[in-house]
Amino acid sequence: MVDQPDQLLDEVDNLFTIAETKIKQVELLREEIIIPAVNQLRYAGHHILKSLKTAGAREKESQLEQAKSHCERAICDSMEIGIAYCLERINAFKNDYKAITITDVIPTYFGILCHARAAQELIVQGVEANNREPDQKRYANHNEMSKYFDLLRDDVNALDVGREELNKKVIRYRRNLILSIAGLTLAAFTLAATVLAISH
Amino acid sequence: MFRTIISMFRLLFPAVPRRSEQDRKIKERTLVGRYSHGSIYLQSGKYLTAKDAERQRKVVATYTFT
Numbered sequence: 001m002v003d004q005p006d007q008l009l010d011e012v013d014n015l016f017t018i019a020e021t022k023i024k025q026v027e028l029l030r031e032e033i034i035i036p037a038v039n040q041l042r043y044a045g046h047h048i049l050k051s052l053k054t055a056g057a058r059e060k061e062s063q064l065e066q067a068k069s070h071c072e073r074a075i076c077d078s079m080e081i082g083i084a085y086c087l088e089r090i091n092a093f094k095n096d097y098k099a100i101t102i103t104d105v106i107p108t109y110f111g112i113l114c115h116a117r118a119a120q121e122l123i124v125q126g127v128e129a130n131n132r133e134p135d136q137k138r139y140a141n142h143n144e145m146s147k148y149f150d151l152l153r154d155d156v157n158a159l160d161v162g163r164e165e166l167n168k169k170v171i172r173y174r175r176n177l178i179l180s181i182a183g184l185t186l187a188a189f190t191l192a193a194t195v196l197a198i199s200h
Numbered sequence: 201m202f203r204t205i206i207s208m209f210r211l212l213f214p215a216v217p218r219r220s221e222q223d224r225k226i227k228e229r230t231l232v233g234r235y236s237h238g239s240i241y242l243q244s245g246k247y248l249t250a251k252d253a254e255r256q257r258k259v260v261a262t263y264t265f266t
Contacts, residue, residue: 032246035210036253081253084260091263116265124261 005057008064015071016044020076022146023178029153034081040074072142079172080126083119086152089177090116093159100169106162119148
């Protein structure tokens with residue numbers, strides 16, 4: 001019984017460190033403070049303090065359990081926001097280069113889209129669960145969310161690296177398109193002129 | 201008579217429209233930036249609230265990755 005709060009404290013310590021790291025990662029990525037996740041860490045700190053001040057083992061355990069769930073929620077919130085940001089970037093990339101083939105420059109593009117879909121599914125599930133039962137605990141899957149966030153962060157980096165080469169392709173594509181239109185117009189004028197010359 | 205004058209006055213000098221949500225947000229962020237200390241992001245009004253996050257989740261749910 002005495003060991004249990006200590007074990008819980010270790011768990012909270014571990015989760016708190018993870019949450020801090022993840023919040024910082026998302027903060028640096030988005031260049032803005034993630035207030036909901038930071039608030040969850042504040043609540044966790046409050047419960048940790050309360051657990052340190054109480055003498056009863058049961059009360060201590062209850063406070064640490066609450067701190068643990070706030071840490072998990074902090075991780076989940078920050079990861080959701082980080083994933084949403086990555087999905088926005090991938091979607092913007094998709095729209096920017098919809099006219100050209102991407103896979104010859106970024107061979108992993110289909111894999112990236114698969115990661116994006118799976119991560120989107122996670123977010124959609126979260127939104128639906130929240131709509132059904134706003135207070136239900138849905139923070140146990142923080143490991144999965146962290147996994148997808150790490151994957152998508154690397155994917156977004158890969159897409160950014162590929163942009164320069166793809167921009168050259170877009171320029172080539174535009175030039176060819178303009179030349180084709182100019183050629184077709186010239187051909188149409190020539191044809192019209194020839195028809196007019198023959199008829200007169 | 202008085203009502204007609206008022207309505208004509210309003211027609212000639214229309215009321216300034218209420219501030220938009222966007223204006224309110226800019227003002228809010230400027231205030232937060234003015235009174236915050238420490239974080240450089242907060243000082244420049246760069247922060248994401250729970251409401252913003254919820255809106256973003258809903259937008260992201262509409263994307264198609266094919």
